[in-house]
Amino acid sequence: MSKSIDLKPKFEYDEQIAARFLANKGGAGGLPDFLGIRITDVGPGTMTGELTVRPELMTGIGNMHGGVLSAFCDHMLGCVCYPVMKKGQWGATTEFKINLTAPVTQGTVAAHAEIINLSRTQAVVRIDIVNEGRRAAIAQGTVTIRDPR
Amino acid sequence: MSKSIDLKPKFEYDEQIAARFLANKGGAGGLPDFLGIRITDVGPGTMTGELTVRPELMTGIGNMHGGVLSAFCDHMLGCVCYPVMKKGQWGATTEFKINLTAPVTQGTVAAHAEIINLSRTQAVVRIDIVNEGRRAAIAQGTVTIRDPR
């Protein structure tokens, strides 16, 4: 076996849905808007989002609230699956695990989500969250995919 | 071994800190305030918080955003440790895992956090999140505890 494993799933990828995400029309005041998430890149099985650190996202001791990072992960987990699902299918985040690896105090936070494994009924996704040149969080989760009823 | 395992850690528990959490003075506009989290019960190694479902917490399809539940978990993970830490110690959520088990559409969401294992340097915490009489999420996480420098 070679050192680096490249087993990227093959994706049918809907560019129209990708374009809708990139338009960032937003959630009309919901949690993603409060967090300030904007989608900056969409590829086959990948999606990148960013948010800007601002006072409302901090705790009293001057670090960004960990809940911002976990909510950001949850959001990206669901979103990355949409452009690769078949018409009418829907996805629901079933579970995820996140390691918080560095405090965030300023700048931009970028989350890069990638579908690592895709079956008929679920996607396993990895997420890297980066801030000021270092990893702020690392996550792995499962999205259940269902056919239309 | 008996069927039910009762190995509750023994806690030294600071009632003044507990009272501060129950006062719900809030985060002055931060994420916990956006989510509307209020602490309703504090015990030795346990803490219960609640939030009320409202339109800003929903997604476009009428379910509460999963990021609300994961941010709620992250918040409770850190908070439940404060009343049992020694003076000057601080805690940081290192990692957690959450299963989202039922959609939330209305009512109140309550999270009950319990420290299951406490060592000199970390707490392992379980969280049950309940809405309208059923479990909405189940989580398990680690809080690193550090002595003052």
Added chain:
Amino acid sequence: MSKSIDLKPKFEYDEQIAARFLANKGGAGGLPDFLGIRITDVGPGTMTGELTVRPELMTGIGNMHGGVLSAFCDHMLGCVCYPVMKKGQWGATTEFKINLTAPVTQGTVAAHAEIINLSRTQAVVRIDIVNEGRRAAIAQGTVTIRDPR
């Protein structure tokens, strides 16, 4: 909300299958036999198994190999679901998360598994692993349940 949350799922529970697990006829030389797992209690949505610490399960530094605890968890996750599944259904462990909380050096290791949430297609299970009166590991996982094809 009361402090303690009791939302146990209701189970239809097959006592014949339970009895088969308790008979411990074993895996004819497989991993559960190498680990020495014996099922000691089965209830509606619960199962307890035990293994005895022995030299083959240790590492070079005299602690039980963490892989024993994680394999034990994986085994209990699948087993606890069988007595509550409908005839012809099968279960597969999809994912789990384990915290290793104390080294094991001697005695008996008991794992208590409990189905915390049961839907038509999956069970979420918690596991407590105890050794010499303290928790050695704490786990949470998902078992996917499928109808016969």
Added chain:
Amino acid sequence: MSKSIDLKPKFEYDEQIAARFLANKGGAGGLPDFLGIRITDVGPGTMTGELTVRPELMTGIGNMHGGVLSAFCDHMLGCVCYPVMKKGQWGATTEFKINLTAPVTQGTVAAHAEIINLSRTQAVVRIDIVNEGRRAAIAQGTVTIRDPR
């Protein structure tokens, strides 16, 4: 931010310790020997191990026992950290999460572990497990690193 995030930690890497792992002198009859794990590659912050599927590792229905994959993960998590730790330090797997993504029925199973984040006190590691050209499991875990007492 570019699409692909490359934030590999810089490692001081002890080639002598790496060579010792590659010698595969084994655990003298313990769990790694029962599983048949052999280390096939060691790099700065990476390690690859393999095992061969054989009847003792299967369940009654002809798939490899999930416990083999989770024990394999646990083993690699600890091992990958040794060549990058300072003299006298020791590491202990604190927790990990594993998704089982495909059944294993034959051939070789290779696990590639990589340290994604390294601080003074902990390493966060990702593991990819591959069998017959597809992913069998995906994991993420934490190893606590301690200085000599």
